[in-house]
Amino acid sequence: MNKKKAMLFCIALSLWTAVLLFASPAYASVQSDGVHIQILHTNDIHARVEPGADDGKGIGMPELAGVFWAARDKEPDTLVLDAGDTFHGMPIINVTRGDAMVGLMNIAGYDAMAPGNHDYNYGADRLVELSKKTNFPVLSANTVYKKSGQLVFRAYKIFDCSGVKVGVFGLTTPETAVKTNPTNVMDVAFFDPVVCAKAMTALLRDDGCQVVIGLMHMGLDVSSAVTSQQIAAEVPGLDVIIDGHSHTELPTGLAAGDALICQTGWHGHNVGAVELVVNDGKVTSKTAKLWNLKDAELIAPVPDPGTLEAMKLLKKTSEQEFAKVVAQSPKKLSGERALSRVTETELGNLSADAMRAAAGADIAFMNGGGIRTDLPKGEVTQGDLMNIFPFGNTLEKLELTGAEVRAALEHSVASVPSPFGGFLQVSGLAFTYDSSRAAGSRVQSVTVDGLPMDDAQTYTVAVNDFLAAGGDGYDMWKGAPVVGAYGTLEEIVASYLEQHGTSGIELGRIVDAAKK
Incomplete structure (x- = not known):
C-alpha cells in the first residue's frame, strides 16, 4: 500500500473512531429486559467490493461500511463479524493479493473474521501476512502448523458488551485441504471442528462468558464432511453460529441444538443482523434477519466516505496493475x-x-x-x-x-x-x-x-x-x-x-x- 493510500486509510479510520466516541452512550444498550447486543455479519463476499455487483444485488463495501457505522451509532453494543472467503475472488482485489480487502475491512470496522478455504488461495503464508495487517483478529481454533502443532491464528476473542462477556471463537472447514490448491495448505492441518468447538465453548464458559459465538466457515451442504448444523447438534452451550461456505440464505436463521445458525448467502447480497438479549447472565432472546441492498440504503442513505475514498484509490492502483x-x-x-x-x-x-x-x-x-x-x-x-x-x-x-x-x-x-x-x-x-x-x-x-x-x-x-x-x-x-x-x-x-x-x-x- 502506498503512502498516500495509507494516509487516507488512517484519516478515514480516525474520522470514524471520532464518530464512535461521540455516538450514543454505552448505557443505551442496557434496557429494562436486559442488555441488547447486535451482531452484524457477512460471509462469502469473494472480493465483491464494488456496489452493484452480481446484476445489482451486491451491496458493496462503501454501503456495507455505512450500514456498520450507522448501526453502531444506534446500537453501541454491536459486533461486526465475517465468516470467510473474503480476501480472494475479483480482479480488483486479487491484483493486490488481498491487501486491498484488508484495508477496506479495517475502515469498515470489522471486529473478527474466520478464514475460509478460498482465503488460502494466495497460500497459507500470505494469509498469515494478511492477518497481521488487519485491525481485527483472524480466528481459527482448529488450524495448526503440521510440524509444530501450534495454532496458525488466534483461537478466540472475548468482547465486553455493557458488562456482558461475549466469547467468539473461529473454525475453518477441513475441506480447505482440497478446496484450495493443495499446495497452498501443505504446511497446515485442520483439526476436527466438532472437538474444537466443544473445547472452545467449555473454555469460554469457564472464563465467565455469558454469550458464546462460533464464527465458522463450515456450511450446511449435506455433502460436506462436517456441517455447522452437526456442530450445533453436538456442542451444547453454543448460542449463535455465524456461518459461511455453503452460500445459504437464512432469512431468520436456523435453530439447531442450543444455537441459532446464521448465514447471509454470498457476494454481499445481504448483511446479517442478529439481536441478542442477555438478562441475569443468560441469553433470553435471539433473533436473526437479513438486510438486502434496499434495506442497506434505508439504514445508511450515504455510503461511508472513508471507504468510498479508498475505493477510488484502489481503482486507480488496479488500473496500473491491469496494464501489466x-x-x-x-x-x-x-x-x-x-x-x-x-x-x-x-x-x-x-x-x-x-x-x-x-x-x-x-x-x-x-x-x-x-x-x-x-x-x-x-x-x-x-x-x-x-x-x-x-x-x-x-x-x-x-x-x-x-x-x-x-x-x-x-x-x-x-x-x-x-x-x-x-x-x-x-x-x-x-x-x-x-x-x-x-x-x-x-x-x-x-x-x-x-x-x-x-x-x-x-x-x-x-x-x-x-x-x-x-x-x-x-x-x-x-x-x-x-x-x-x-x-x-x-x-x-x-x-x-x-x-x-x-x-x-x-x-x-x-x-x-x-x-x-
Missing part, C-alpha cells in the same frame, strides 16, 4: 460470442487446457458463455485476461462418472445450431455428435485421453464454480464430490499461457457428424 504484461500470444484467438457458444474454438481449447493442467484433472470443461472477448496477439495484459474472464470464477475439480460426463455432453450440444452459453469447450476429451438427431441422443462416441470413455468409471473433471453449482442447467453434476478448488480463471490461464503459449490448441476435439 503477463504473457505473450503468437496469434489472436477469437472470443466471439457466436462461435464459442456453438462450436469448438482455439480460445476455448486454451482455457480448458489451462484448467485441466491447474487441477491435474482427467477432463476439463469451460462454458462458452464464460468467454467474453478475444485474446490479443502479442503482449497479453492482466486486464486482457480479466476482460475475457470477468466474473471472478474459481476452478473446482469434481468426481463424475462417465455416464454423468456423457449426459453433460448431450446437454452441451442439445441446442446446436442455436447459440447456448453452456456449450462446452473441452480438454482431455474428444467426442463426435450428430446435430441432425434429436436432442438428448446426439452424442455418438467419446474418448478420454485417446481411449473410449467408460460410463461406469469415475473421472476427475475441472470446471468453474458456476458450472459446478449447476449453472447453465448442468444439474447432472450439481452436488458431485468436490476434490479440489483453485484460483480464478484469469490467474490460471495467465500462468498456463506464460508457460505453454498456445501450443496444442488446434481444432478437432469436437466433431459434428452432420457436417462431414
Whole structure:
C-alpha cells in the first residue's frame, strides 16, 4: 500500500473512531429486559467490493461500511463479524493479493473474521501476512502448523458488551485441504471442528462468558464432511453460529441444538443482523434477519466516505496493475460470442487446457458463455485476461462418472445450431455428435485421453464454480464430490499461457457428424 493510500486509510479510520466516541452512550444498550447486543455479519463476499455487483444485488463495501457505522451509532453494543472467503475472488482485489480487502475491512470496522478455504488461495503464508495487517483478529481454533502443532491464528476473542462477556471463537472447514490448491495448505492441518468447538465453548464458559459465538466457515451442504448444523447438534452451550461456505440464505436463521445458525448467502447480497438479549447472565432472546441492498440504503442513505475514498484509490492502483504484461500470444484467438457458444474454438481449447493442467484433472470443461472477448496477439495484459474472464470464477475439480460426463455432453450440444452459453469447450476429451438427431441422443462416441470413455468409471473433471453449482442447467453434476478448488480463471490461464503459449490448441476435439 502506498503512502498516500495509507494516509487516507488512517484519516478515514480516525474520522470514524471520532464518530464512535461521540455516538450514543454505552448505557443505551442496557434496557429494562436486559442488555441488547447486535451482531452484524457477512460471509462469502469473494472480493465483491464494488456496489452493484452480481446484476445489482451486491451491496458493496462503501454501503456495507455505512450500514456498520450507522448501526453502531444506534446500537453501541454491536459486533461486526465475517465468516470467510473474503480476501480472494475479483480482479480488483486479487491484483493486490488481498491487501486491498484488508484495508477496506479495517475502515469498515470489522471486529473478527474466520478464514475460509478460498482465503488460502494466495497460500497459507500470505494469509498469515494478511492477518497481521488487519485491525481485527483472524480466528481459527482448529488450524495448526503440521510440524509444530501450534495454532496458525488466534483461537478466540472475548468482547465486553455493557458488562456482558461475549466469547467468539473461529473454525475453518477441513475441506480447505482440497478446496484450495493443495499446495497452498501443505504446511497446515485442520483439526476436527466438532472437538474444537466443544473445547472452545467449555473454555469460554469457564472464563465467565455469558454469550458464546462460533464464527465458522463450515456450511450446511449435506455433502460436506462436517456441517455447522452437526456442530450445533453436538456442542451444547453454543448460542449463535455465524456461518459461511455453503452460500445459504437464512432469512431468520436456523435453530439447531442450543444455537441459532446464521448465514447471509454470498457476494454481499445481504448483511446479517442478529439481536441478542442477555438478562441475569443468560441469553433470553435471539433473533436473526437479513438486510438486502434496499434495506442497506434505508439504514445508511450515504455510503461511508472513508471507504468510498479508498475505493477510488484502489481503482486507480488496479488500473496500473491491469496494464501489466503477463504473457505473450503468437496469434489472436477469437472470443466471439457466436462461435464459442456453438462450436469448438482455439480460445476455448486454451482455457480448458489451462484448467485441466491447474487441477491435474482427467477432463476439463469451460462454458462458452464464460468467454467474453478475444485474446490479443502479442503482449497479453492482466486486464486482457480479466476482460475475457470477468466474473471472478474459481476452478473446482469434481468426481463424475462417465455416464454423468456423457449426459453433460448431450446437454452441451442439445441446442446446436442455436447459440447456448453452456456449450462446452473441452480438454482431455474428444467426442463426435450428430446435430441432425434429436436432442438428448446426439452424442455418438467419446474418448478420454485417446481411449473410449467408460460410463461406469469415475473421472476427475475441472470446471468453474458456476458450472459446478449447476449453472447453465448442468444439474447432472450439481452436488458431485468436490476434490479440489483453485484460483480464478484469469490467474490460471495467465500462468498456463506464460508457460505453454498456445501450443496444442488446434481444432478437432469436437466433431459434428452432420457436417462431414
